[in-house]
Amino acid sequence: MTATDYATSDGSVASATSGQLATFRLDGDLYGVEVEHVQEVLRSQQLTRVPLAPSAVAGLINLRGQVVTAIELRERLGRPARPEGTDAVVIVVRLDGEAVSLLVDSIADVVDVDAADFEAPPDTLEGQSRDLIRGAYKLDGQLLLALDVHKAVSA
Numbered sequence: 001m002t003a004t005d006y007a008t009s010d011g012s013v014a015s016a017t018s019g020q021l022a023t024f025r026l027d028g029d030l031y032g033v034e035v036e037h038v039q040e041v042l043r044s045q046q047l048t049r050v051p052l053a054p055s056a057v058a059g060l061i062n063l064r065g066q067v068v069t070a071i072e073l074r075e076r077l078g079r080p081a082r083p084e085g086t087d088a089v090v091i092v093v094r095l096d097g098e099a100v101s102l103l104v105d106s107i108a109d110v111v112d113v114d115a116a117d118f119e120a121p122p123d124t125l126e127g128q129s130r131d132l133i134r135g136a137y138k139l140d141g142q143l144l145l146a147l148d149v150h151k152a153v154s155a
Helices: 127-132 149-153
Strands: 002-007 013-028 031-035 038-042 056-061 068-070 090-093 100-105 105-115 134-140 142-147
Touching: 013 090, 013 100, 031 105, 056 100, 068 149, 090 105, 090 149, 100 149, 105 142, 127 134, 127 149, 142 149
Parallel strands: 031 142, 068 100
Antiparallel strands: 002 013, 013 031, 013 105, 038 090, 056 068, 090 100, 134 142
16 A cells, blocks of 8 residues: 545644455444454354443453454444444454554455545544544545544554
8 A cells, every 4th residue: 555645624634545455234234444454253252340440441342262352333423323223244354463453334345546536634523533534535435435444443
């Protein structure tokens, strides 16, 4: 992947990348993370709750003997809770040698993105979700929100 930095309207710097993003759906919107961070995608996993953990920490999963923290992205992005009876899909990402799982609604495609299609985060994003989105890519008929995976997993 190649990266290009852009100054945003509020003076901060957004980093656009050209390459591939693994995409997923969350509350009807399309999000993406860099393919090189994705270790694997799993169906719903058994979660063990963690007492006194931040609300975005859904629990821990056992990934072939490795204990991995599960982050509920709906909570991190300020979205409504997942409807009862619907299971999350687990995206396991590897950052700085550590595995962390992200709970999402569904997995989508791996898409090629170009830095020329990158824009600053939409003005409609507010609060904590604005801090976790690096920017957006215009795709055919939809907007792909680029998740800052490092910020999303730091609780």
